[in-house]
Amino acid sequence: MTATQERAQRPAQETTRRPRQLLAAVLAHVRGWCWPLTPATVVVPAALIVVVVVVMTAPMWGWPYPLWVQTSAQFHQQFTWAGLIAGTSACWYATQLHAPDRIWIQPHAPRLGAPAVHRHLRLLVSWFVGAYLVALTPLVVATMVAGGLGSPDPLAMLSGVLAMVAAVALGYALGTVVPLLVMVPITAAGFYALLVVGHAGGDSYAAVAPALHLEPELGQRESPALLVFRIAVFVAVAVMATGLATRRLQRLAFGGSPVWQRVVDVVIHAATPAVLITVSLVNKPALFEVDVHPDAACTVQREIRYCVHADQQLRLAALVDTVDPVIARYGATPDLLTQVWDQSLAWGPIDRDLARGLQLAWLRPDGTIQTDIAIVLSGLYSCSLDPAAPDTAAGTASDDGGDGAGGTPAEAQTETLAAVPGDILTFLEGDPPSGTFAGMTVPQVQQWLDRHQRALHTCTLTTEDLPQP
């Protein structure tokens, strides 16, 4: 090979070598961070945390009207799976390192205790909580970019991060106190049970459950008292779990300890969190604080007043556009509908007079608007609230005191009455008249609705009121 050929080949070799060297350097760094166990022990769970949080929050990235309170709440709501993964992985990590017969459990080793626990927890918390925050970053950015409504709730965010730290510390402590592999699925099941109880218990466990059973909406904010309490609980759990793991490792360095001593250690370290949890169960703080008299933006259309929260004034027109076609289809001005409000205006107590003729609409952050106005106008709600009313639209076949056998004229009439609200709902949604109103024109149906709207709302419609074929 000539010198010229060698010179020509050298840059090509260098370009292939450089990425490899770079990769090797990066891997060496990662290995150094993850030492003493292999990188997979922390990288894989961290990646899983990113995946589950991203999958759960990705639908929110594209929301046109994101709320900061909801984005802030995701810092603890996403704990559901992320906390389980982090706690279980930390438990597994501890079982790998702290089995009493491990060769590095040396007599009087000075770092078997706080230094080892701090080193491991620093590593686990950095990776797992770091992954959690990384996975939540797109949501925060999306909320910022879309001009999220309201303002961030730093305490709610902090409570979620601390819940993750507590989960890591707790899992690690469990794996240290009982360093058996069987402890790993037990820990996973424990975290899952904790979440199920937290969700099923509603407000009762809100002060201690890492993920709440409800998310705040516009006009609501997690109560500071609740948040401070939750933060105290998570900090207590993290500190006590760290203390317990430290104590256990110190005892291992001095030859281990009998089971009773381990039990005593657990009881001592569980005392503070247990007291806090007991206090929360006895004296439950309110879940949310609400804006009692929020600023509103309003407009009137067809004698109906539409109002939205001032923060989402831009959506007022969309609310009108959603409800007005139903009113237009209804024909007449409904007697019992005078106002349509954005739900976020109505979290606080509403004056009785003001509430008359008021219907609510849910302006969702994903851009959708949900209202029950068509259902309300159809009478479906009124009758379902009074299902025992005989011979009325919601009266059931068994109510007519009859023989219970199907096919009698009385039963047929009752079934027809029961079908009326559904037929009205179909009509209000824009479909041609059908069922009870089959063969009628739109103006005829509207006239019938106008004549019978009170009967529909009081659920007193009788068979005589039905349109005659």
Add this chain to the structure above:
Amino acid sequence: MAITVKGVCFSYGRKRVLHDIDWTVRRGVTGLLGPNGSGTTTLLSVLIGLVRPTTGAVVPFIARADDTVAAETDERPRTRAGRHASAGRGEARFGFVPQRFSLAGGMRVVDAVAYTAWVNGMPRGECEPAAVRALAAVDLADKARVKVKTLSGGQRQRVGIAAGLVHDPDVLVLDEPTVGLDPEQRLRVRDMIVEIGRARTVVVSTHLLDEVSQLCGRVGVLSEGRLVFDGTVDELESIDIGGDVGGDVGEAGRRGEARRSPIERGYQRLLKTMGGAE
């Protein structure tokens, strides 16, 4: 570094396991022999400070070449409860390789040894080089980067010895280090222990008498919690109580006695005089 056990007694509840043991372990390899239940494991635990003696103390000291005490590193007053006994171990660093130990299978060999160095107080940056040196000392330098789970039983045992050595202990205590190894691995581990014993104090607890004669310069024998012999291997081999050790066992017994190695004969004679049995 040498280490002295002074008047150590130890009881589990009301059962006394060690009776007033006085024993000095000097640089080199020292064997600790004794029938099952004689208290060897308990004495090792006292030596490395895992259990506190009921009375007495463990005192490390720097020995001169002629075995006289140059300076005790620390000796606190002995209390009736032996309260300062473990503190009396002074600043001596111990490496301990238990009979049965485990390693995390997914760990690299070098990391397992380096982590042992770290928990023993070595700065993080020095752990890996020290681990590599310790692995080289046990002839496992080429296995440093492989996972622990790929090692054979003998290699694992050597990793254990490397872990016991890595933090440069003054005293290395090995509890039956060759149990479960095949003959070739056993020879390698023995050679290694001899090599280590050239530079530091090594205590080997074993039931294999041949191992003691091959490895150890000195030997201590425990019987029913008492140190019944403390001397060189030659001294143990030359114990003669007169007559047949086996008692009235006839010709077969005499032939068996003749087939035994000198240390086996010496050990059996010693136990015979104590009334113990192996």
